[in-house]
Amino acid sequence: MISKRKQKVRILYLAVILTGLFLNVIIFNQNGDQNNYTTDKNYNENSNIIYQENDVKTQGIVEDSFTEEWLDNGNFAAGTDPWYNTTEGDDRDVFADYSNEAANYIINGSSGRLEISDPLDDTDWDLHRKPNNNVLPITSIINSAGCYVSHLWDEDVDQTLNTPSAQWTRTITTPVNMSDYIITSASLEAIYNATVVVSPWWNGGIDREGDTGLDDYSNGDYAEFYILIEDVEGQFDPFRVAIDNTANYDLGQDLGPIPTISDTALVPVPESVLISYLETVLSVNASNFNITLGIDIYCEDNEFGVDRDNFQELIFRSVNFTMTFEKKMDQKTTLSWNQIGNEIPSGANVDIQEARLKFDYQINETWSSIISPNSEIKIVINGTDHSESIGLDDIPILKQQAVFDVTNLVQIVGTGVNISLSLRLFLAEDFGLDRNFNITIDNVSFNITYTVSTVESPTELEIYLNGIDKTLDKSINIAWRETVNITVTFKNESSGNPILGAIVDLNGTGISEILNPSGDGNYSVVINTTNFKMGNNYLTLEASKRYYEKQSIVIKIVVIDRPASLEVRLNDTLSSTFDFYYISIVETLNITVWYKDFVTNTTIDSPQMELIGLATPTPLSHHPLYDQYNITLNASDLGTGANFLTVSAQKENYTLLYEDLTVIVTETASKLNLFLNGTQPANNKIVVNIWEIINVTATFTDFFDNHLSGADIYLLNDLGDLNPHPVFDQYYIVLNASEMDQGITIITLFAEKTGFEPQFITFYIEVVEMETNLELWLNSVNKTSSASIELPITSSLNITVKYTDNNTNHVIDANVRLTGEGLNETLIENFALKQYWIVISTNQLSLGTKILSIVSQKPNFKIIAKDMAIEIRKIRTDVDTEDGEEKIEIRPGESVTIKIELTNLDFGGKIKGADVTYDSKLGDGDLDEKDDGIYEFTLDDVPEGTYIIEISVFKEGGQYEFKDFKITLTVKRPAEENLLFLILLIVAMIVSVALAGYLIAYQRILKYPKPVRKV
Incomplete structure (x- = not known):
């Protein structure tokens, strides 16, 4: 049965073979018939033939093409030799490195931070007078409170002390030489x-506008706080970088009153200005500069008479200075990896065809064009830059190959000159860089292709057929089944010497032979005429050797026998009715042959009948009843695809005949279906978690959907064989995603079974990380949605994290870290509670809002992070009298003892060791701590009146929040005592009048004796 399906895809690879076969038949048989009668214009039955017009001699130029690798150790496997590196520009910006069998360019970035925040002390800060002002305040010291100044100006004592100044200077040394760094940020805070x-x-009151008793007023009394920075050599005037003036707050104003300014920050200059000043002072000395804290006092004479101004406490509490900086990269700095290669051979016959440079490159971190948009890797050959380069912002993190055509540069260099290569890193701008970047190159290949042209030497070819010199007529007649010995001698025409090592081919219809060399310049081959067709067989002898002229000569072999006819049928179909015979692999093929005398059309008795094309020629069996020959084959023995068979028939004195048959054995159609985890995937793709397993199931059926058992079904690249399912008509294998790389894995499923079309399906498995969740608990309160908490200083903070996967399963052995504000701590895992925790003290953080971060990670799980805001405040306190009374009454002349109790509202208990002072019209002073947390003072012989006593509290360390407390002291007599006093006053007056009257009477009358008294 003949298949009529158009098997275009299957026979495509036969096209070239069949085309060649048909062309040979047409070319060599276009003028003959089946009996090989010829009408060739050069053929004559009765004459010798000369075929010199078909001989070809081609002398030309041999062009040898050489492609050579011009570099040694391009993969750096043997170290860096003979590579060497060179640097131009600032060699501090770049350096070369070798690691992991690759060459590296290191762009040497770095960053730093300078912070001055330690408490003020006289070890670092030196007190001195202000230039052009020798007057210091009465007190200028550094104590636990900070840089402390107090001053009392008494106009009556010394009028020249009304403008004192105090300055403290500290020399700051930077951690690096700043000449090679750029300042990126700067901040200054002073309290x-x-x-x-x-x-x-008249008793020290500070005068501000609006105060009572002012006789003259211009600016009033004030103090000015300021900070200066200056270079250590004094080349530039100091720069004022922060300032504040007590006049801004009307410190000392009577109305209010305003006796204090609590902790307040100076007003700094803008950051850009501060950076500019720092750059200026560091231009003088790149490692040192001075910071000066200054307090200027101005006492203005505002009253007639004696004016006194008392600045009790002017204190710099703290100074925090921070500066960050990055390494400065200099423009036009270069770093090159170089190698000097060999020279291309010189000569006019040498032509450079192509030069191609390849290398792998990558960078450890993506380069941003913001850093430097024009920096690049250049290719330099013998000092000339290639027109193409690689921008640093185009270099990938993963290894990538660069390919450059540098033919023009190599052609410019020319032959006879050593070719040098430089792969050059070029920094195109000035810029700052806070970290190192590592650019790696590897597998550098520099292939140069050039040609050398050579003129071929002339040759000659002598031909011997069965030992007879046939150089001229090139023809021989020979009987069927005889052999012909073809010998040629290939010589150098100039010297006559034989050419050894040549290749001599013999080609013709059905013939393709290489003549064997005998070692003396002769080449020969023996061919049985069974390989030829009857009649004229034209063969082409071609002798060639590199650098010698090629010879091509046509010879003729004439095979003569009695003509016969041959009829062949395949499964009862005449072979002349088809070009290709199709048969299924499960069918049988019956070949039947009739070999007859061409003239009488009678069957030739006992011929030799063979089928050629199997493993060995196989004889056909004779069927006496039908006088024919036949052979039966199983198509499965032939194998799928095209099978080229030949039926040959011959008998002595009869023409040898044969029939070429092309039998195409087709496989039975099959189907392959793929299921991943029980489902046919869309686009043959599935996305799985790294911990999942993938069930790969396949069904393999014939065209009618019948299960094909016993098939070989497997995954390519040794991923495993699919097993037959014990119950269902299918095959399966289980894959573990954890054994695959993250990302997309391409897998090919292949199915085959003898007699059936093989099938394959390519599918894709994308392995992704496990999704994660994070819950945040602060002091046992769930703060996941609002991650903030307020705590007093010195308290503890318990941070608990629940790190789970998307199935709410606890992620064990994770790396959970707490970072920020100088912290970098690892949380402890509690396996029983399935959580991570850590307890920190707020003493590790300073006052204010602090941003901390929790980062949770584990391989194959998605990293998750969360920020939290921790508000650290001072400890709340309560200042009150021991009995809770804020108003006290006593009699004039009595003494009163006042006891103050300090209570810790956050942690409970009394506050010990505080500095408690009082201030009133009755005087001021310190309270004594008689009992833990109880402070007292005594006022003796208090005169009548009403007094406001202000209680102020301070405790070293600044961790407590104290509010000023006022007590009203009323000193007066009781009402009944005032009445008694009035009565006594009247009685005293009566007594005094009576006594005075008596004294007058005595002087005038009673002092004289009665006889002489004048009445």
Whole structure:
């Protein structure tokens, strides 16, 4: 049965073979018939033939093409030799490195931070007078409160002390030489407070506009706090970088009153200005500069008479200075990896065809064009830059190959000159860089292709057929089944010497032979005429050797026998009715042959009948009843695809005949279906978690959907064989995603079974990380949605994290870290509670809002992070009298003892060791701590009146928040005592009048004796 399906795809690879076969038949038989009669214009039955017009001699130029690798150790496997590196520009910006069998360019970035925040002390800060002002305040010291100044100006004592100044200077040394660094940020914060006497003016009261008793006023009394920076050599005037003035707050104003300025920050210059000043002072000395804290006091004479101004406390509490910086990269700095290669051979016959440079490159971190948009890797050959380059922002993190055509540069260099290559890193701009970047190159290949042209030497070819010199007529007649010995001698025409090592081919219809060399310049081959067709057989002898002229000569072999006819049928179909015979692999093929005398059309008795094309020629069996020959084959023995068979028939004195048959054995159609985890995937793709397993199931059926058992079904690249399912008509294998790389894995499923079309399906498995969740608990309160908490200083903070996968399963052995504000701590895992925890003290953080971060990670799980805001405040306190009374009454002349109790509202208990002072018209002083947390003072012989006593509290360390407390003391007599006093006053007056009357009477009358008294 003949298949009529158009098997275009299957026979495509036969096209070239069949085309060649048909062309040979047409070319060599276009003028003959089946009996090989010829009408060739050069053929004559009765004459010798000369075929010299078909001989070809081709002398030309041999062009040898050489492609050579021009570099040694391009993969750096043997170290760096003979590579060497060179640097131009600032060699601090770049350096070369070798690691992991690759060459590296290191762009040497770095960053730093300078922070001055330690408490003020006289070890670092030196007190000195202000230039052009030799007057210091009465007190200028550094104590636990900070840089402390107090001053009392008494106009009556010394009028020249009204403008004193105090300055403290510290020399700051930078951690690096700043000449090679760029300042990226700078900040300055200074805290001060001030306390003055408000009134009265004659006893130290500070005068501000609107105060009572002012006779003259211009600016009033004030103090100015400021900070200077200056170079250590004094080349530039100091730069004022922060300032504040007590006049801005009307410190000392009577109305209010305003006796204090609590902790207040100086007003700094803008950051850009501060950076500019720092750059200026560091231009003089790149490692050192000075910071100066200054307090200027101005006491203005505002009253007639004696004016006194009392600045009780002017204090710099703290100074925090921070500066960050990055390494400065200099423009036009270069770093090159170089190698000097060999020279291309010189000569006019040498032509450079192509030069191609390849290398792998990558970078450890993506380069941003913001850093430097034009920096690049250049290719330089013998000092000339290639027109193409690689921008640093185009270099990938994963290894990538670069390919450059540098033919023009190599052609410019020319032959006879050593070719040098430089792969050059070029920094195109000035810029700052805070970290190192590592650019790696590897597998550098520099292939140069050039040609060398050579003129071929002339040759000659002598031909011997069965030992007879046939150089001229090139023809021989020979009987069927005889052999012909073809010998040629290939010589150098100039010297006559034989050419050894040549290749001599013999080609013709059905013939393709290489003549064997005999070692003396002769080449020969023996061919049985069974390989030829009857009649004229034209063969082409071609002798060639590199650098010699090629010879091509046509010879003729004439095979003569009695003509016969041959009829062949395949499964009862005449072979002349088809070009290709199709048969299924499960069918049988019956070949039947009739071999007859061409003239009488009678069957030739006992011929030799063979089928050629199997493993060995196989004889056909004779069927006496039908006088024919036949052979039966199983198509499965032939194998799928095209099978080229030949039926040959011959008998002595009869023409040898044969029939070429092309039998195409087709496989039975099959189907392959793929299921991943029980489902046919869309686009043959599935996305799985790294911990999942994938069930790969396949069904393999014939065209009618019948299960094909016993098939070989497997995954390519040794991923495993699919097993037959014990119950269902299918095959399966289980894959573990954890054994695959993250990302997309391409897998090919292949199915085959003898007699059936093989099938394959390519599918894709994308392995992704496990999704994760994070819950945040602060001091046992769930703060996941609002991650903030307020705590007093010195308290503890318990941070608990629940790190789970998307199935709410606890992620064990994770790396959970707490970072920020100088912290970098690892949380402890509690396996029983399935959580991570850590307890920190707020003493590890300073006051204010602090941003901390929790980062949770584990291989194959998605990293998750969360920020939290921790508000650290001072400890809340309560200042009160021991009995809770804020108003006290006593009699004039009595003494009163006042006890103050300090209570810790956050942690409970009394506050010990505080500095407690009082201030009133009755005087001021310190309270004594008689009992833990109880402070007292005594006022003796208090005169009548009403007094406001202000209680102020301070405790070293600044961890407590104290509010000023006022007590009203009323000193007066009781009402009944005032009545008694009035009565006694009247009685005293009566007595006094009576006594005075008596004295007058005595002087005038009673002192004389009665006889002489004048009445």
